[in-house]
Amino acid sequence: MAAGNPILQIDNITLVFGGVTALNGISFDVAEGEICAVIGPNGAGKSSMLNVINGVYVPQEGRVVFKGQDCTRMRPRQIAQLGMARTFQNIGLFQGMTVLENILTGRCMKIRSTWLEQGLNIGRARREEVENRRAVEEVIEFLHLQGIRKTPVGKLPYGLQKRVELARALVAEPTMLLQDEPMTGMNLEEKKDMSCFALEINREYGTTIVLIEHDMSVVMDISDHVVVLDYGAKIGDGTPDEVKNNQDVIDAYLGVTH
């Protein structure tokens, strides 16, 4: 999909934990409708970057602008309300709930009925449950999760859990989706599925995707834009081809003999 205006602007972000500088003056833009991959060796600060973007960490310096709004100091929930969804590196599913319930939580921002109405199970509350269920079923179909609706997520294999997590993020109808290593620990076939899902989400719904991934062939295949981090600093930014030929990146990441 063709890149549009920047929907997310990262401006000079610095994040420090105690004495460790996790991110050091990082800036980049993500254009509307693109798939942007953030890559870098382990410990480069990729996950921290995502955490800053959706408000889990507050950076010491710099600004995050999403859809024209400064959301550097917003709480994760406020940023979610602006249309950002996210999946986690170590699976952020609610382990005590079934697949269906987990995905339904993704619709929490669409709920208008109060807890009293829900407790009494009247009017609006009943209607909303059905509407949300319909939306959830669409996503279930899209990601082929039909057979496991009522299974507790803790009993699912790793690859499926990642897919359920993606479903939970998608069902919120986000304009931007952050994925933290969606394909790590998957076999080749599952990886292929996940990449296809990412591409389809991007094309069908026009969702902008920022993903962290280690598998270079996947990154080069599906992304429109690649940002390379190393030791908390940005060392590369551009199209996959540009990055591939960037000497710094080759040195730091793809590895050359010194």
Place this chain on the structure above:
Amino acid sequence: MGFDWVFFTELIVGGLMSGVMYSLVAIGFVLIYKSSGIFNFAQGTMLLFAALTFVKLTEGGVNFWVALPVSMGTMVVFGILVERFMMRPLANQSLLSLFMATVGLAILIEGLAQYMWDSAIHGLQLADFLDLALLDPVNMTIFVVDYIEWLDILISKFDVFATIVAGTMILILAVFFQKTRTGMSLRAVSDDHLAAMAVGIPLSRVWALVWAVTGIIALIAGLLWAERVSVSFTLVEAVLKALPVILIGGLTSIPGAIVGGLIIGVGEKLGEIYLGDLIGVQGIETWFSYFIALVFLLFRPSGLFGLKTIERV
């Protein structure tokens, strides 16, 4: 009326002393929490059990010097049994389950203590014993004469003794944790028991040891506390009073338990006298310590010395 400095200082000193007593109980909690992440609810009943064992032995005419090691031995056996029949089967379960198990253990011990001994309230004049056993069997004056005077301030000798005992114990534990091999494996276990097992630390032995040591601490704390509140169910409640202490200090820190104890000890006394006067109601000490703890926790959610965790996702 001018500000009564002597009274104030006496209050502070008294507060510090009772703080030491709180710390003693708190250390037991911290040990278990550090090594297995459990909040050991049975600590209070362990105190009761240990103190009762000792009291019944001495009431049966057993000499102090025999009763003490026998009670200690009982607590060690107890520690081993707890590890074998409770900790080991529950090893991989959620912390809440483990917490509940310790609550179950508390009931079990309470029943056991009362079944083996009885449920009457026992007085324990540890001070008498100490004079008899150690220092002055003829005149019985060193501990039984209660107070020493220092700059117009009265300090209970027994409190001084308790402070010294607590201090010594803390020192021993600190050395044990930092310098010995077992102490090191204990710290490893507390960080990650699966990883510790993978490098060959005998998990069950470490746990058994911790429970045994906690049992011994419970005995000492129980005896010192019993001097104040008698050996009965009130001992168990006394332990709930130690709760804010550990929480202020941070569940993982032994120095924290000490500082927390002192803060609560002093804060409680001051609050009772001055704040109680101010709002004109008695008895606020029943909840005041929790209130102090809350204020501290609001600023430092994992206590003063507790491990700060950065949440990673």
Place this chain on the structure above:
Amino acid sequence: MIYRETGTFITSYLEDRKLFPIPFDKWAMAVFMLFMIFVVPFIASDYWLAAHLIPILAYGTAALGLNLLTGMTGQLSLGTAGFMCFGAFFTFNIMLRSPEWMNLPLAMVLAGSVTGVIGIIFGLPSIRIKGFYLLVSTLAAQYFALWFFRSYPYFLNYATATVTLPDHHFDLFGIGETFDVDMASFEAKYLMSLGIVTALALFAKNLMRSATGRNFMAVRDMDIAASVIGIPVIRTKMLAFFVSCFYCGVGGALFCYAYLQVLGIRTFEMNRSFEILFMAIIGGLGSIAGSFYGTVLVYEFPILFSWAGDYLFKGAFDTAVVDNVAKITYGILIIALLIREPGGLAALWATAKQKLRTWPFPH
């Protein structure tokens, strides 16, 4: 062949979220409720009502309240008896100090709401404090409640120790006077308790299968992920404290009005909090029906045990001995249950039902 899903076809999303997806369950529940309403009051003796059924209903309400907070939302609480205390005292004071038209259920709802607000105040620290550290806040509530009502005898109408609750508090809309029914009889109290408990349990069940319930569980399982997907974590926690303390407050009111028939501070000592915690845990944290299974077991266990002791050994043992053996057995039972089935009785029951569903071909 009775216990099957087969033959039930789900044709709409509403049907899929029914309370009793299996028809047999629905009918069993209906029969059980009819039995409880129309048969039990006539066949049960005053002893059975006053010493078994009513206390179980009162305890069950408080256990359910605690379960909503600890089991569903993951906020550990040791202040249950304190919140019950608030509920009971406020109910009494509302009844005592309002005009004629006030009635007991309404007073309980009002008192429960006030208790809920107090619960929110003591729940505020949960915004920053997590896990076992939160115990300090709920313990503060427990001790504060006891201290408060001890310090201000106004709330006990200046009585010493206890107040006997007057019979006329039980009259509903003048029914008692008009039809000359004894509204303070055990039958009437039992039916009132049953009605309140059924309504509250149903409300809780509805809440838990809707968005609010999912928010509760999301906060329990992983609060960071919950906030990232847009769940208002703080508001959810506060709501959990409100609802839970509402239930505990009503439970406390039932405990005094329907069960003990006197109001006093000593009813709500620390031990009561633990008792209710056991009920919730043994029944199964996170299960509404479990709260009641746990209540039955924890409440009846010592009674059964001492009865068995009397019956089997004909009083050969001292009651104190029997009590202590009961405690030991009980402690072992708790540990054993946690080792075998951390999900409590509710999980055991679910496994049994699952077996029944696939019987006689378990594969």
